[in-house]
Amino acid sequence: MIGAVLAGGRSRRFGGDKLLVRIDGKPLILHTIERVELARGVDEIVVISSRENADMIEALGYDVLVDTLMIGPIGGIYTALSLGDAFVVAGDMPLILPEFIDFIIDRFLEAKKPACVPRWANGYLEPLHAAYSQDFLPLLREKIEEGNYAINRAVRESDACYVDIEELPEEWRESFFNVNTRGDVEKLKGRNV
Numbered sequence: 001m002i003g004a005v006l007a008g009g010r011s012r013r014f015g016g017d018k019l020l021v022r023i024d025g026k027p028l029i030l031h032t033i034e035r036v037e038l039a040r041g042v043d044e045i046v047v048i049s050s051r052e053n054a055d056m057i058e059a060l061g062y063d064v065l066v067d068t069l070m071i072g073p074i075g076g077i078y079t080a081l082s083l084g085d086a087f088v089v090a091g092d093m094p095l096i097l098p099e100f101i102d103f104i105i106d107r108f109l110e111a112k113k114p115a116c117v118p119r120w121a122n123g124y125l126e127p128l129h130a131a132y133s134q135d136f137l138p139l140l141r142e143k144i145e146e147g148n149y150a151i152n153r154a155v156r157e158s159d160a161c162y163v164d165i166e167e168l169p170e171e172w173r174e175s176f177f178n179v180n181t182r183g184d185v186e187k188l189k190g191r192n193v
């Protein structure tokens, strides 16, 4: 399936495009992409980008699909699914684990549901580290047309399957680490990114 990397955010908390910040000499988004590429269930990478960042991402050697909606992650997922079923990940997740991606993709393929999304015991979802089928598109379209842009709500209203995070190896939890602030970049120092 497609590995869809979302890269159309505004990085307000970061102040400046966080996906381009260099970590060990490489842009943050490239760390994420290279890990997603290692998942055996991912056949191709497509970056769902803003129009402004498209050239820069293509210059890194990756296919880009421009997100014309720019309404947040729900629009990025909607855009990605126009190409086919996809594992969707935020571009700011440089510690994402290929084996965890494959675990979710396997569950998704078995369950044949519109989405397969990791879930914490308190009910919190991780929708930007999840697999989606094109069957999710009609519900997404409805939500977008209504102006309801909360992806979590769309997932909950769908017939999604869930992966219970607390039942998985504890070391997999670092897969969800994402960069929002400059302080988060500091946390990556000394890590094997």
Ligand SMILES: Nc1nc2c(ncn2[C@@H]2O[C@H](COP(=O)(O)OP(=O)(O)OP(=O)(O)O)[C@@H](O)[C@H]2O)c(=O)[nH]1
Pocket: 006, 007, 008, 009, 010, 011, 012, 013, 014, 048, 049, 050, 067, 069, 070, 071, 072, 073, 075, 076, 089, 090, 091, 092, 128, 180
């Ligand atoms: N394609 C696309 N990606 C988005 C959009 N909004 C956010 N993303 C991506 O989704 C991921 C998570 O985004 P957030 O960190 O919640 O939002 P952000 O706008 O990047 O950052 P803040 O302004 O600090 O909230 C990042 O990889 C973003 O680039 C969007 O409208 N379209």
